[in-house]
Amino acid sequence: MPHTKRRRLVTSALAVALGATTLAACGSGDDSKSESGPVSLTYWTWTPGMDKVVDLWNKGPGKKDRITVTVKKQASGDTLVTKILTAHKAKKAPDLVQAEYQALPTLVSNDALADISKEVGDVKGKFADGVWQQTTLGTNAVYAVPQDIGPMMFYYRADLFKKYGLKVPTTWQQFAETARALKKQAPDKYLTTFSANDSGLFAGLAQQAGATWWTTSGDKWKVAIDDAATRKVATFWGGLVKDGVIDNQPMYQPAWNKAMNTGQEIGWVSAVWAPGTLTTAAPDTKGKWAMAPLPQWSEDQDVTGSWGGSSTAVTTDSAHKEAAAEFAAWLNTDHDALNALATDGGIYPASTSAQLSGAFSNPPAFFSNQPDFYTKAAGIAKTTVPSAWGPNVNVAYASFNDAFGAAAKDKSDFGAALKKMQDATVADMKKQGFGVSR
Amino acid sequence: MSTTTGRKSYGVKGAPYAHPSPATARKGALRAPYFFLLPASVLFALFFALPIGYAVFLSFRKVHVSGLGLGAGARHEVWAGFENYTDAFQDSELLHGALRVLGYGCIVVPVMLGLALLFALMLDSERVRLAPVTRLAIFLPYAIPGVVAALMWGFLYLPSVSPFYYVLQKLHMPQPNLLDGGPLYLAISNIAVWGGTGFNMIVIYTSLRSIPVEVYEAARLDGATPLQIALRIKIPMVAPSLVLTFFFSIIATLQVFNEPTTLKPLTNSLNTSWSPLMKVYQDAFHRGDIYAAAAEATLIALATLVLSFGFLRAANRRTKQEAAG
Structure with missing residues (x-):
């Protein structure tokens, strides 16, 4: 049901790698993972129940790394793209955004999404090639981590x-x-x-x-x-x-x-x-x-x-890109996170290993007559053409x-x-x- | 006005209060009107003039993309001159949208105002019972948000869920498709008429109530029937209210957006740019071309100004002629 589209609002050129990131990079060259102080990130998403999933992070890995994520619930699809681009024009886009795959070129061409290949490059193996390729736009960059597919x-x-x-x-x-x-x-x-x-x-x-x-x-x-x-x-x-x-x-x-x-x-x-x-x-x-x-x-x-599906992206306006990328990778590859996303958010995960585990061991209640619903679905998902x-x-x-x-x-x-x-x-x-x- | 009087009191009556000197007083008095105007002017400038100015500014800009348009610096905002305007004029969809709205207005305005006048006259006649209840019942739809009204009517128009169609089917009557072709205009107009009649009726009714009863008494003594009183006395005397409601209706018609937007998902016959405002919305929030949208919005605003004030002037001229003749 997600539709899409998006926009061509303007952006002025420069990406901002602002203060904190730069400082953190200088200050702690020895440990690339941690930043110097507590970090708080804003996340725009339309997935229902995302606040519960994010709670898992804030109480678990996020607490350890002192990275707190706040969810701001948004309208889905193209409306959000317009909103992101408008915010980006004022250099005030949130750290993390949910974006449908077909909106990624638009967001990238407006220079709204950061290349997070260095931070999340190693999660590539968790996803089918056809899905992953949509987040790279065929380049060496990585602009998002796949979340759900359709x-x-x-x-x-x-x-x-x-x-x-x-x-x-x-x-x-x-x-x-x-x-x-x-x-x-x-x-x-x-x-x-x-x-x-x-x-x-x-x-x-x-x-x-x-x-x-x-x-x-x-x-x-x-x-x-x-x-x-x-x-x-x-x-x-x-x-x-x-x-x-x-x-x-x-x-x-x-x-x-x-x-x-x-x-x-x-x-x-x-x-x-x-x-x-x-x-x-x-x-x-x-x-x-x-x-x-x-x-x-x-x-x-x-x-x-495929029809629908979305990803988690880090914006160029984020002052804490590393932390944001760390969260995006956790959200879409961690077993517990994906299980919660499936239960509370009702999404079908892009991560191949999650498609058969946890929440997907039983068919959806509406299809109780088809016990192998998700086994079949995972098989079909593999045949998705890019x-x-x-x-x-x-x-x-x-x-x-x-x-x-x-x-x-x-x-x-x-x-x-x-x-x-x-x-x-x-x-x-x-x-x-x-x-x-x- | 009040400031003029204030100034006069200084000059004419001298100084009832202790003033430092007449010269300073006069200067202060000269400044006073501007001081009083300040809050309104600031608010006007900030929340009215500035946004309009910015929209007009945007309408002369556009984005230029180079090459693939990927990566930083691939997009630049540049001056577009009148390009957005020439595009808007050449855009057949905008023109068609305007024509559709014209057709819609030709149905809505006369029907709505006709009904409003009729109801107002009926309520004003002495024979009506339960006038307050009736008045409220007719006014009530106006209090229902446009989107809710459109949704409700949308359900009633859809053959498979509408109770009306159920009855028609049981009675083996023809079941017209209201969400297609010509009937679609009636369907959309109906929502506007349903929602707007009450408001206009109240305006006309209020002005009817302010007519002095002696006028009616005189008319009755001269042997006028209730119908004659309505046609020859009441309607001419509420003409200014009719002009006003007509003026409001023209503006509302040109801005039609809620009804077609809400009905759009229900039918293939309504496209994304059915009315000019829908086109503006589509361009700004779906295509993301705020520049084209700004130009179209400016054009719609101009058209609204010309039409509504043109009508007001024409109406005023007629009233004056009549008064003179």
């Missing part, structure tokens, strides 16, 4: 699939056939909906199909939103909407909740966090859903995209909302909507002055 999966009403004699699709081809078969048997039901209000879903589907929306060569960006892979995805969903075999209403609104709750929609292409959403959106269907890997584009493939984000994801996403929203409503050509998205993204980059190659 590998995509297919959710379906096991009871209704059985009732209508439907088979769980393993390819998109079968997915389309399933949608048609259901429509034939129960004309008032839909397999799922194509929702234009969460760009992250579409981005994840394109990623699974092999799309790389932003790449760099030399000092130029290449934008490939309208590439063959994405076009395949757009045409596929556009066709289903046009034929009326899936719904075209947006997700996360009362009508959608009702459709999910009453079994009018019997499937959902979603991510590992879906149980949480279903618990609130479709409370009456507890224990009736099942999770399967995402359908594939060809039989011999086994890949998935994603590539650019500096104006927000513009691409906003353009997706409008262009695909209109196309879904009119049941018109999704290819044309995709072209609009590509053109709007490129035009925005050119306008800002980015080097863009065709």
Whole structure:
């Protein structure tokens, strides 16, 4: 559900490695880990229950190192990015921030995030390569520590699939056939909906199909939103909407909740966090859903995209970058911390070892009928293909909302909507002055 | 005004108080008005003029990115001249947004003010029972926050959760889709009318109550029916209130934001820049281009000024003509 975007507020040039860090570095050259006095850090995050997790730190490792972290609860996604950039403009960004992966290029390009490769470089092995690579932006720097991920999966009403004699699709081809078969048997039901209000879903589907929306060569960006892979995805969903075999209403609104709750929609292409959403959106269907890997584009493939997920980053405005990086590494790799994050924050950890331990030994309550939920999820998470984000994801996403929203409503050509998205993204980059190659 | 009187008292009546010298007194008196103006001026400058000035300043700036735009020093704020303004004028979305709001205003303003006037006249007529209760009931929606109202109506508009649709379905009546195409304008307007009628009614009603009863008595003696009294006496006499409510309504219409923003997640028919203010919000907080947003906000402010004061002037001129004729 996290969306994203972010911003291009200005920043003036210089990063500030202010007072304390510099002093600490000079004063205690012998011990790089400790700073000269008690350190207090501010952390902007939207994860629920984060204050409890941070308490663990403040009473444990933090107490020992005299590093106190204070949580300031924030709105999620793009709203926070704007806020961080605004604060950074005044050189007052907090020490630590939560940021979605696709927001990292934006934050980095505004010089808001510090390179913490020296401090956290050794935690790399705890994460899947595709996840870690998103925090380095393909450079030698490290701009964040991965926190949670959202590998995509297919959710379906096991009871209704059985009732209508439907088979769980393993390819998109079968997915389309399933949608048609259901429509034939129960004309008032839909397999799922194509929702234009969460760009992250579409981005994840394109990623699974092999799309790389932003790449760099030399000092130029290449934008490939309208590439063959994405076009395949757009045409596929556009066709289903046009034929009326899936719904075209947006997700996360009362009508959608009702459709999910009453079994009018019997499937959902979603991510590992879906149980949480279903618990609130479709409370009456507890224990009736099942999770399967995402359908594939060809039989011999086994890949998935990601939808959502975020990281913990240290800002360039922080006067205690080392301490902040130490906390970020602890938060996202420590066994107890991750367990608390899973229990209190409901996140699915990026750290591979945590995906099968502690809080994840039992399935989510909503999926008690699927005991191996998290074993399966961890297996699927491994098949996540790397994603590539650019500096104006927000513009691409906003353009997706409008262009695909209109196309879904009119049941018109999704290819044309995709072209609009590509053109709007490129035009925005050119306008800002980015080097863009065709 | 009070200061003028104060000054006069020194000159005319001499010095009832013990003054050091008439010259100093006069100087002090000259300074006094500025002194009294000071708090208001400072507040105005700090919280009004300065932010507006800054917004206008921002509207002439832009960010220039070089190369990949990664790393320190890749972004610079530079002068943009009128670029943000020319872009805003060429942006078809902004124009379409303005046209959509125009359509919306053409529904909201007449319906809302018409209803407000009607209710006010009805409440003012002697035959109404339970007037205070009725007045409160009509006014109440105004006290409900716009976002809450929009959410509530949003639920009522959604076929699968709306009780209205449930009834329509049971009665086998047609079930129009209110969140699409033309009906969408009605749906959004309805929320504004529902929320705004009460306020405007109170304004008109208050001014109706201030009409001296002798006027009605005279009219009745001349044989005027209640309808004639309403049309020929009451409405012309509350014309200034109507002008005022019209003025407020134009401003509120141009600033429409809450209703479409709240309804947006419910339908594909509302885009991120449905109204000009939504476009400003989108640019500032989603695209992060505060410069373009500042330019658009300035344009909207100018349009609001021109439209609302243009209307006031026209209305005043007419009143004067009528008074003269």
